[in-house]
Amino acid sequence: MGHLSILEHASFTFGIDGISRVTSHQLVRHRVASYSQQSQRYVKFDSPEFVLPSTVTIDESRRQRFEAALKNLYSLYNEMIEEGVPAEDARYLLPNAACTKIIVTMNARELLHFFTLRGCERAQWEIREMATEMIVLAKTVAPVIFADTGPACVRGACSEGKMTCGKPDEIRAKFKSL
């Protein structure tokens, strides 16, 4: 009936691993939440992991050039550490592609809002994929609350105006089937 304040009493905690710093930065813009993120000040990254976009990996030469640049950054990062630069300063070299770990707690009302924004095709692919996985988990434990969760078009008209992806039927079917 739209009395969403009662949903604020139920909270959900997710342990998220293997997302890029691009996505964690987008995630923490959601202020009605609590976060604990792996430190780049106190953790040294000896064997770094990255997220590579498919628009890069689809072309072998492009992937190699992208990875070479990342390797150079990490070589220099390790050189700085060996020379005594503190990790908190050497980390200025670390790229947005670097993987991070983060724990996030949101109440159900905020999660519904988050899934509306980040499940939409207008959200970037990585946070959208992450939000979709979170929806599957949330639906498992609270199927009633999250029955029609997802972008606005799942519950009615598209909210994106001229920026619409133009395929609401496909998107509705995707979220209904999760």
Ligand SMILES: Cc1cc2nc3c(=O)[nH]c(=O)nc-3n(C[C@H](O)[C@H](O)[C@H](O)COP(=O)(O)OP(=O)(O)OC[C@H]3O[C@@H](n4cnc5c(N)ncnc54)[C@H](O)[C@@H]3O)c2cc1C
């Ligand atoms: C497709 C897309 C593109 C984006 N592009 C950009 C961009 O180019 N640049 C950019 O800076 N950001 C961008 N963002 C981020 C966006 O502006 C928001 O910061 C982010 O989505 C967090 O959502 P929210 O503001 O609803 O915050 P949440 O923290 O999720 O807040 C939930 C709700 O609480 C209420 N609320 C929270 N805090 C306040 C407050 N201080 N005052 C009043 N009400 C409040 C609002 O109703 C808000 O919607 C983009 C987001 C999306 C999904």
